[in-house]
Amino acid sequence: METLRATGSHLAEMYARAAELYGDLPAFATRQERGRWTPVGFRRLFEDGRALATVLIELGVAAREHVGLLGDNRLEWILADYGVQLCGAADVPRGCDITDAEIEYILRHAGVRVTFVEDARLARRVNALRRQLPELREIILLDAEGSAPEGVRRLGDLVARGHDLRAAGDHNVEERMESIRPDDLFTLIYTSGTTGEPKGVMLTHANMMSQLENIRMDIRCTDRILSILPVWHVFERVFEMIAVSRGCCNYYTSPRHLADDLADVEPTFMGSAPRLWENLHQRILKRVRETHPVRQALFHTAYFLAHYYKESVFFLTRRQLQLRARGILRETGATLFHALRWFFLLPWYGFFNAAVLEKLRLVVGGAFKGSVSGGGALPREVDKFFNYLGIPVFEGYGLTETSPVVAVRTPAKLVVGTVGPLIPETDVRITDPDSGAVLYPDPACPHGGRGCRGEIEVRGPQVMKGYYKNPDATAAALRDGWFRTGDLGMMTFNDCLRIVGRLKETIVLSSGENLEPGPIEARLNQSPLIEHSIVVGQDRKFPAVLIVPTAEAMASADGKLRERIGSEIRARISGAAGFKAHEVVREFRLVPGPFRVGEELTNLQKLRRHVVTDKYRDLIESVYAREARPGKEAGS
Amino acid sequence: MMEIDRELLNAGEQALLAVMILIIMFGMGASLTPRDFREALRRPKGMAIGFLSQFGLMPLIALGLAFLLRLPPPQAIALVLVGCLPGGTTSNMFAYFARGSVALSISMTAASTLLALFFVPILLNLYASGFAARIDAVMLAEGAEGFVIPHVNIIVSLLLVLVPVGAGMVLRRVSPDWAKTAEDTAAFMGIVVILFLIGSVTFRHGGLFLQTPGTVYVAALGVSLAGFFFGYGFAALWRVEPRQQRAISLETGIQNTPIAFAVILLSFEEPLRSQMLWLPILYATSVVITSSVVTLYFRRIGRIDDEIYRNSRVHNRLFGAEYRTPYPEEAVPANLERHLSKIHATVVRREGRRGL
Structure with a gap:
């Protein structure tokens, strides 16, 4: 059956389309306490977002204006984002851990006049900086609890007012939506400064829509995404947008509740970082150590079998790490060896997989289909552990500047030790960091330059427009459409990208x-x-x-x-x-x-x-x- | 008739088989709680259809195959016996991986194990008497004693088999953790012992594989496949929801072979015993393969309805029992729509019990 998808040329259009397609299906779920969550449907979210956009226009937010959005994962964050997108503006997101110096720099540099803040504490901090931020006019509080400080508006009040305005016939939002161009920014993300001041990465609607199109995950409206990474990072945000586009519900969790929520929500997908897998790995090993010897023996036997069985499966399906070209003789020999090993291990693996490994897999809930891990390299051992165990971890690669996904493993190319094949429409070249010569793709080289190490450069629809008000940095990073990542990598012989290290010092x-x-x-x-x-x-x-x-x-x-x-x-x-x-x-x-x-x-x-x-x-x-x-x- | 001049299994192997029966039945008990029996009463429709399929359809399939393949009477009785057996614990595991209703599978296994006390003797009397009469005639003609199906012995062996099941349930009550281990180990031991017996029988009766008529292989392989096929069709006919269809299908085809071994070892004399044992051994081996294949197939066809079921279940657990997930029409296959309210009802009943 065809997977339903809401699309469009910009996010606001996608939001509207999702509301039509999915109606009252839950879009986001918020944890109230263990086992009790409240859902918000796609239509309701869209209507509230449209009401908010109406008020933002009334407050004087212009099209293409930058609106601050300082907060962590919560329903109101998404609602604020809906409001900003629907009035044709772009948001400038950052988490609550932002320092005063960063607030001052970012809000001033981005020319923010209206900003959302997570809670009363942050509102007071931003309020205290008003003198340094002469352009800042409005502070809007996301949190419905606690008292709003002097001169700070509440999100809930604005949405209510927006509904009144709409009821009275205000249709400014429709006009604004008409005027959004794919080349307009949807967000301006300031990266933590590597050297000197933070840089504002300008990402356009076209950037984001290309990611929704090209990240080919099998996600549909019966899936559940558990959301744990900070949403102001574009990596997590892309996943939430994919969820909206496919009618899938996002469940907001936190590190403290993760173990409980994995069991309660039974997520089918999640965006993750290496740290999460390291912790889960430790937790599983600890749990195994604590059981009695018979179960330990069962686990070790099961993992042993899974290791060699999966290794052969990966080899036979061309999913092994291939750093060198192989001769036909070695290839045939290895294929024969793995085919035999696969055959002999199959029944034993089958049994232990069903009896032992399935229970271990419950650590991520009983319905897990996979997770994309990003934001850092997955330690090889942890990577193997989960993929051999049967919990697919799709490691991906990208930067804020590339919206972020450049490459990501797919079920068909789940090659441990790489970040998978490039996503569609994306080009990568590998250049010599010292001379700048192109090492891959180089038709003159044997195997087209596969296996050569160098700096990774990316070209594609996901590459940013540039750094905001920073032409020097933009010129240094973007040349002829190629973005220099500062990461070292190579193409493997089965066309997966392998990250080797970093050129940049951070x-x-x-x-x-x-x-x-x-x-x-x-x-x-x-x-x-x-x-x-x-x-x-x-x-x-x-x-x-x-x-x-x-x-x-x-x-x-x-x-x-x-x-x-x-x-x-x-x-x-x-x-x-x-x-x-x-x-x-x-x-x-x-x-x-x-x-x-x-x-x-x-x-x-x-x-x-x-x-x-x-x-x-x-x-x-x-x-x-x-x-x-x-x-x-x-x-x- | 197939000739086995010596006993198929020697004393040592028979003892091993007996130990295996004990372990497997103990492991089965370790996977059950009294609640599983009570739960059986809570899904009357699924249970009733499962029951008809297991004790109505499956023995008939076995009988039909025995006639169709013109099996010699001892093997025919063995096949009918396999057909009359209650469901095995492995069916629960296969139901889990086949995206079937595990709860229904467990309830059916529990209930049918108890009901077997009555139904196995009755059904054997009904369907196997004809074959027994033929054996009786041959034996009388040869000047030996006559043969009747040993009903009392069969009931006694069925009762004996329930003893380790009870012991396993006690362990489950005392230590769920050890019970879990016992369950896993038992299933594994079962496979190892069966493989060992096949190896050792091959070694001692080298020609047995060739001597065994092809029809016996067809019967051993075909009875499970036919059970899966007709069980599925029967459940679909009654329009139970897809997850239950898959559970009923697997439950129908997967039989508790250790019980057959116990019945044959404890109730039948040589040479009949050796002639009868071979078929259930072949069945026990082949059913692992056939049910794996069927499970993989069910996994594929059941993907969408299982995802809808699981998603609804999570929604009801988190958002409250009254919540109805409003799936867009395009996302639900047409044949599933009529099941949506049933799915909701099942979900609420199951989750509600746990106290939302």
Whole structure:
């Protein structure tokens, strides 16, 4: 049967179409308490959103104006978004964890005159900044509870007023909707600053609509999406928009209630981050350890069988990681081997899958069809664990600047170790980070350049319009329609994208926290003991640092070098020295030899991070071998 | 007639089979609670149709196959016996993966195990007497004692089989965690023992596979397939909702073979015992394969109605028992629309019990 889909050339049209198609089907569900949720239907949401848009127009919001939207996942967030889209404006979203400095910078830079805020506390904070924000006129409170501070309007009141205006014959919204062009912004998302100030990523309706078209997930109106990632990130937002377009209900949960809500909602899909899978992985292993020996043995047998069975299945269906081209002889041999292994394991796997693994899969509710994981690399072991277990994790790749999905695994191309094939209409090329030469696609190369590492550049309908009021940054990032991601990657031989590392320096921990290695390294390098230092920790739970000791330090080595460097790090990188908690580096490793120009260093003595992380992979791995116990004293 | 000069299973293997029966029936008990029996009364229509299918249709299918394939009388009696058996616990697992109603499957298994006490002897008397009379005539002609179906022994063996079931239920009450393990281990042991017996029988009676007439294989394979097919058709005829159709179909085709082994071991003498045992062993092996295939098929055809059912169930659990999910017409297949209110009623009854 054909899957129903609401489409359009812009979000407002899609919202209207979804209301017609799905009527009173639940669109969003809000948790009141364990096991008690309240739904809001598509039509009701659309009508309230249209009422809000009517009032926003009355309040003077112009078409294409930027409206602030500071809040976390909740029904009112979506309602505010409906209002903003339906009056032809664009929203500037950010979560409640925003700092005062960021509020001031973002609202001023985006020229925000009207902003939504989550709760009374945030309203008071924004109110206090009014003097620095002369353009800001209206603050609208999403939260219906608590008292609204002086001069702050309530969302509920506005919606009620909007309904009155509509009843009196106000049809401004229809006019506005007519005037929306696909090239208009639907959102302006400020990314946490990597270097210097945050940059406003301009995403258009066409960007978003292309994502809805090209992310081919089998989601329909009988599905349930559990929503846990922050909606102001475009990754989560795309999933909520896909849900609206397909008539599927979004259930808002939170990390605290996740385990309960997985069982209650029995979601079929969710957008997720690596941290979630790491936690679930730990939880499952813990649960297994706590059961009696017979069950443990059953689990280990089942996982053992699943591992080898699925490995063969993945091989036979061309879903294995293929980093090299294979000769016909090896290919045939391997195929034969896997076919035999598949055949012999099938009955045993079949039994253990039914009796043991199915119960483990209940950890994500009983109806799970899959999850797209994004926002960081999934640790290989965790990735394998879930995919062998039969919980499909579709790792994807993208950035805010690409709305965000560039590539994502599909059931047919669920290749562990990659982020899957490119989504339709999307081009990727791999360029040499130093020379800029195109390595892939390169017809002159054997296999067209597959297997060559370099910077990933993206071209497609999802690529942003540019950075708002920042032509320099836009010009640096966008050249001839190609967006430079700053990530290192390669195309595998079965045409999946594999992410290898980052060119950009920002390190994103698995918690999602960003840290800049530059300031930490600069501070460490001031030490007389340290020649070079390089902070690592991309996709890890905590940062660590590789140290090249100075020649003097080596010469005076009295067997206490490790200790002395350890205390040097503790002294220099501390909260007292102005570093945030997640930036405080404790773990370190000494690098055997000095860094050389042309290898680890450029001619200008700058670190070539990807070379270092490649060359000292084992050393770095040794730091995280015991990742389950972070925060141990350095070098111990 | 198939010639087996020695006993099909030696004393050791018979003991192993007996242990397997104990374990499997114990495991079956471990999966049941008294509530499953009471629940059986709460879905009268599904239960009634399932009952007719299991004790009405399936024995007739077995009898029909025995006539159609002109099976020798001992194998014919064995086949009819397989046809009269109650449902096995594996049917619950298959119903789960086939997107069938697990609750109905469990209720049917529980109820039919109890009812088997009456129905197996009655049905055997009804359908197997003709074959027994033929054996009787042959034996008398050979100067041996005559043969009648040993009804009393059969009832005693059916009662004996219920003892480990009861013990399993006690374990379930004492420790649900261990009961779970017992259930899983039992099913696995069952497969291992059956495979071992087949291997060992092949080893000792090398020619048996070739000696066995093709019709016996057809009977062993065909009885489950015919059970699935007619069970499904019968349930569909009565317009029960699709999830129940699939459960009834699987319940009809999947029989509790350990009971057949117990009945044959405890009630029949050699050489009849050896001649009868082979067919249920073949059935027990092949039913794993046929039901896996049917389950995969049901999984595919049942996808949409199962998703609608599950979605409605979640909605009623979270939004309240009165909530009716207003699916757009285009999203619901035409043949499912008349089931929507039934689905809602089922959902509310099940969820309501748990206290929303």
